[in-house]
């Protein structure tokens with residue numbers, strides 16, 4: 001069964017709009033788990049625009065399933081990750097000006113730096129996933145550096161329609177096969193919605209999907225538990 005990691009960054013975005021203490025992502029995580037989330041995903045950005053260190057610390061104690069920390073290849077956040085010890089870290093690229101993570105991480109050209117991050121996380125007992133475009137050279141580098149999983153960036157697929165979307169799906173399927181053949185777990189995420197999730201969830205041996213924007217948007221109207229339950233039902237239908 002494909003697992004669902006619910007990304008709750010947007011809850012913290014609303015809180016930070018007023019620099020207050022509500023809504024609390026810790027509450028959102030509890031409700032997402034009641035709705036059937038297998039894990040909770042948060043991105044501790046360098047500019048702390050949404051999730052704060054305090055959130056990750058409390059979530060570490062309260063999340064019952066898997067806590068997945070998205071993080072850049074950055075010394076400061078690496079130190080925090082190794083101290084708080086989420087179950088999994090997903091290494092992502094990070095740009096100050098972007099609205100969200102725009103593309104996969106480039107690791108072929110910075111193997112030494114990435115290896116250092118992977119080794120440090122492993123030493124702290126943390127499973128390591130790399131957020132990559134569906135690019136075979138990047139996937140092979142992830143395997144060579146000892147990553148446990150690859151999360152394929154589905155943003156391009158999500159932004160296309162018709163034949164172009166089918167072609168993007170084919171590229172993800174080929175990349176997914178290479179991830180599995182390399183002995184790593186296959187994850188996917190970014191831009192997935194109630195409308196486009198099923199073909200991605202059906203890719204053989206897909207292990208985990210990480211979804212934020214679409215679930216939080218629906219949760220505004222139907223509540224978090226129901227929004228998560230509906231997404232899981234689609235993933236498994």
Ligand code: PXP
Nearest residue numbers: 101131189190191210211212213
């Ligand atoms: N996976 C990764 C690595 C991400 O950076 C994000 C966005 O924070 C997501 C999944 C979730 O993307 P979306 O909010 O578009 O569902």
